[in-house]
Amino acid sequence: MKKLFFILLSALSLTAFAEDVKLALLQPLTVPGSTECNPMEISMVRGELRKAFGWQSDFQVLTRMDVDAMLKEQGFQRSGMVDDNQRKQVGVMTGAQYICVSSITKYGSQLYIEAYLVNVETGQMTNPATQYANVKNEDYSTLPASCNALAEEMLGAIAGSAHKSPKVGGVHNSRSKAGQDFTEDAWGINMKMIWVEGGEFMMGCTSEQSDCYDDEKNVRRVTVDGFYIGMLEVTQSQWEKVVGTSVYQQKNKGNPQWSLNGVGPDYPMYYVSWDEAMEFCRLLSNKTGRTYTLPTEAQWEYAARGGNRADGTKYAGSNMVDAVAWYTDNSGSSTHPCGTKRANALGIYDMSGNVWEWCKDWYSSSYTNYDTNNPTGPSSGSGRVNRGGSWYNYFARDCRVATRNISTSSYRNFNLGFRVVVLP
Secondary structure (H helix, E strand, O other): OEEEEEOOOEEEEEOOOOOOEEEEEOOOOOOOOOOOOOHHHHHHHHHHHHHHHHHHHHOEEEEOOOOHHHOOHHHHHHHOOOOHHHHHHHHHHHOOOEEEEEEEEEEOOEEEEEEEEEEOOOOOEEEEEEEEEEOHHHOOOOHHHHHHHHHHHHHHHHHOHHHOOOEEOOEEOOOOOOOOOEEEOHHHOOEEEEEEOOEEEEEOOOOOOOOOOHHHOOOEEEEEOOEEEEOOOOEHHHHHHHHOOOHHHHHHHHOOOOOOOOOOOOOEOOOOOHHHHHHHHHHHHHHHOOOEEOOOHHHHHHHHHOHHHOOOOOEOOEOOHHHHOOOHHHHOOOOOOOOOOOOOOOOOOOOOOOOEEEEEEEOOOOOOOOOOEOOOOOOOOOOEEEEOOOOOOOOHHHHOOOOEEEEOOOOOOOOEEOOOEEOO
16 A cells, blocks of 8 residues: 655636635645555546646636745645745745645555645645545546546535536536537547637737747737637547557657657647648547637637736746746656646646647748738648747747747657647
């Protein structure tokens, strides 16, 4: 038997309350000497809990990675308490009134997941909850439902059952009404889609971008209609369920000698060409009756900036690149599980860093001034646009929301993936 304690750090706005209550979840930690749970299990539980808490009442989850250093984490784990100074630091950094402490205990093929809340003001523990997940033969299919049930049990005492998202058979209903997020569950992919309200924005090298490349400098005012966009980059698990190939097989399509830079169900899919990304969209569209596709370059930048909630940040969600992006200086030469950095103003993750993301448009070295209403780019070109920067990029400027890149449609690489959009 082994018990693994962890804290996930994010600020979770419970907007359904009369008061603005927030819940802080800290990044995973392990008890020294623990050996049984493998890194994939730790990553999966962390990711599923993060998604489960985000789904309860469609709360917006703003992941933060940079608060761990200010907490004496081992002491916090042992006692479940923080001292007055630590509580003040947590409150200042996240605005949180509660901290969620979670642990995993593994008994053979059972994962026993425990969690409770710590009141930041009083230091008292409250709202304990427990759930089991059967992982026999490394089958983790029951884990999402267990984490959803855990989050619902914990938050129900705070938020009240009237604010919970509707579910059918343990899976959240997919909702197509414009203005509401929904979860796509074709093939069991559990892909959260975020609604982006339409609006206008200045596209390109705006004042906060500063260190721009030449192909961004033709700034123009653009209008886009509302659309849904993936909360996360398409993961390796989602790709396998829809297309049927693994990241290993995708790598081998290019060169068996190429490297693998992050493997796991919650890691972003890479070694995917533009043509293959569009095939993923076609298969998903046929399965669901919705029209999935790649984002246009304008849709991508509008969403990365935060849409009509844009806060004028240089990167997608912050002016500090390390808060939101995996790039060369902090990535350890690898991709990372999706959603482990801070989200942007719309609750979308990894639009700066991790992997470059394909866009639908052909690339042009300068924007067209007259194409400003739901622009789709030139009618032809030598390559397709990709955006956002990656774990492999040496310069933080490549992770800015305005940075553009070009690759041929058949190109595949260890730092190039995608996310999807769908129209209402």
